[in-house]
Amino acid sequence: MSEPLPSRLPADPLPLAARWIEEATAPVRTATAMALATVDEEGRAAVRMVICRGFDAVAGGLVFYTDRDSPKGRDLERTGRAAALFHWERFERQVRVEGPVTHVSEADSDRYWETRPLDARLAAVASEQSRPIASRDAFLERIEAARRAHPRQVPRPARWGGYRIWAERVELWAGQPARAHDRAAWTRTLTPDGEGFRGGPWRGSRLMP
Numbered sequence: 001m002s003e004p005l006p007s008r009l010p011a012d013p014l015p016l017a018a019r020w021i022e023e024a025t026a027p028v029r030t031a032t033a034m035a036l037a038t039v040d041e042e043g044r045a046a047v048r049m050v051i052c053r054g055f056d057a058v059a060g061g062l063v064f065y066t067d068r069d070s071p072k073g074r075d076l077e078r079t080g081r082a083a084a085l086f087h088w089e090r091f092e093r094q095v096r097v098e099g100p101v102t103h104v105s106e107a108d109s110d111r112y113w114e115t116r117p118l119d120a121r122l123a124a125v126a127s128e129q130s131r132p133i134a135s136r137d138a139f140l141e142r143i144e145a146a147r148r149a150h151p152r153q154v155p156r157p158a159r160w161g162g163y164r165i166w167a168e169r170v171e172l173w174a175g176q177p178a179r180a181h182d183r184a185a186w187t188r189t190l191t192p193d194g195e196g197f198r199g200g201p202w203r204g205s206r207l208m209p
Contacts, residue, residue, distance in 0.1 A: 002092035002174040004182040009204045013170040013186040017095045018057040020172075024088045035085040036064065038075035048072060052084070053112060053162070060167040060188075060199050062097060063104055065112060067129035069159045076101050082165050092175025097167050102196055104162025113156040121154040122146045166190055166197045171207075181209035 010016055024031035032052040039045050050072075054063035062084065066073055076082060083098040104112075113121065126142035133139050146154070171185040186204040190197040 001177055002182075004174050004176060005172060005184050005206075009184050009186075009206065011204070012202050013172060013184070013204065014057040014060055014167060017097075017170060017172060018055055020088075020091070020093050020095060021052075021055055021086065024086075024091055024093070028088060028090060031086075031088065033086075034062075034064075035087070036072065037083040037085075038072050039079055039081075040071070040075050041078055046071065046075070052086070059196070061099075061164045061196070062167070063162055063164050065104075065109065065160070065162045067124070067127070067157075067160050070129035073159075076163055082163075084165055094171075094173035096171040096173075097165055097169070099166045099168030100190065100197065101163050101165050104164055105195070106161065109161040110156055112162065113160070118154065121156075122150070124160055125150070125154060125157055164196065167199070170202075173209075176209075179209065183207040183209050 021031065033049050034052050035047050036050045037045060037047040050064045050066060052062050052064055056062070068077070080100055080102075081098075082101050083096065085097075086093075086095040088094075116124075122143050125146040126139065133142075167188075168190050169185065169187045171183065174182040176182050184204055184206045186202040188202045189200040191200065192198075
């Protein structure tokens with residue numbers, strides 16, 4: 001059972017969401033794994049797991065990195081929107097975030113790329129994500145070819161970079177006994193501001209589970 005939400009909902013849900021992520025991180029190795037949902041041009045939804053690499057409770061956004069030529073990358077480029085879900089069974093908590101998506105700066109993508117282990121960078125260079133390949137051995141050979149081509153420095157591929165989901169709607173869910181779960185949702189209006197968005201005041205309400 002999770003601690004219920006405050007009787008008086010906070011005006012801003014993001015600090016509480018950030019605290020939940022922090023509390024889950026120590027005991028749960030995959031605490032920052034999140035389900036990312038997108039929709040293609042035919043209206044077909046797809047969901048997959050990615051790792052959240054940054055949660056900004058002030059500006060109101062979360063960051064992840066991927067191959068921008070992948071199906072999810074193409075969906076994001078077409079629609080400019082996404083939804084994400086964190087679920088921690090151990091804590092009986094969920095955080096949902098929905099909103100528009102922008103690119104992370106090239107400089108930030110470069111900085112994060114350099115923190116990745118060498119093998120992870122080589123695999124990203126070798127993989128044209130989600131495209132068919134003849135065999136597992138064929139993919140491993142592509143990795144070895146990338147290793148031979150980049151014995152010292154592994155440059156970030158132009159197709160690989162970060163995205164930021166700007167929180168337009170946030171929902172917090174806390175498991176409670178007898179399935180009388182505690183839910184609340186907040187929404188706000190986002191205004192374009194430079195390369196991102198500026199958020200207006202949040203409007204929150206409790207929801208029936």
